[in-house]
Amino acid sequence: MKKALFITAALFLSMTAYAQKAEIKFDNTTVDLGKFGPEDVIKQCNFTFKNTGDANLYIHQVIPSCGCTSESFPKHAIKPGESGTIVLTYNGTKKGARKFRTSILVHSNAKHEMTKIYIKGEQLPRPIHEVEEITVEE
Numbered sequence: 697m698k699k700a701l702f703i704t705a706a707l708f709l710s711m712t713a714y715a716q717k718a719e720i721k722f723d724n725t726t727v728d729l730g731k732f733g734p735e736d737v738i739k740q741c742n743f744t745f746k747n748t749g750d751a752n753l754y755i756h757q758v759i760p761s762c763g764c765t766s767e768s769f770p771k772h773a774i775k776p777g778e779s780g781t782i783v784l785t786y787n788g789t790k791k792g793a794r795k796f797r798t799s800i801l802v803h804s805n806a807k808h809e810m811t812k813i814y815i816k817g818e819q820l821p822r823p824i825h826e827v828e829e830i831t832v833e834e
Contacts, residue, residue, distance in 0.1 A: 718749040718750075718754070718806045718807070719749035720747065720753060722811070733823075743813050747775065747776050748776075748777075749776055752805075754804060755770060755771075755780070758801070758803075764788060765785065792821070796816060796818075798814065799812050800812065
């Protein structure tokens with residue numbers, strides 16, 4: 697009985713050691729949108745990744761940390777060796793002047809199931825227009 701249990705455990709361990717797993721590798725984990733003014737507050741950027749594992753990669757969810765960022769990502773399998781792109785759109789329409797760094801959580805079936813990527817930038821203030829003072833003589 698002990699011998700059968702040992703063989704079963706050894707077989708299980710050897711199978712899990714050789715289990716195929718997808719791996720996600722991003723070209724860059726941070727994209728800097730730079731400085732931009734109030735007339736250009738919608739910015740789009742791409743995160744390219746590659747499946748460096750030996751099984752199909754599936755992106756389950758892409759979750760930005762704030763409501764100012766929307767996402768688009770592949771819904772199909774990314775085969776080993778293939779690449780894909782996650783597209784993020786930052787919309788600062790309802791935001792004031794600020795520096796920001798937004799994290800985006802990528803959930804997948806990869807070896808590391810959760811990966812964080814980031815967008816950052818600086819939204820500049822609206823220009824102040826000087827008003828010429830007019831005096832009225834009585």
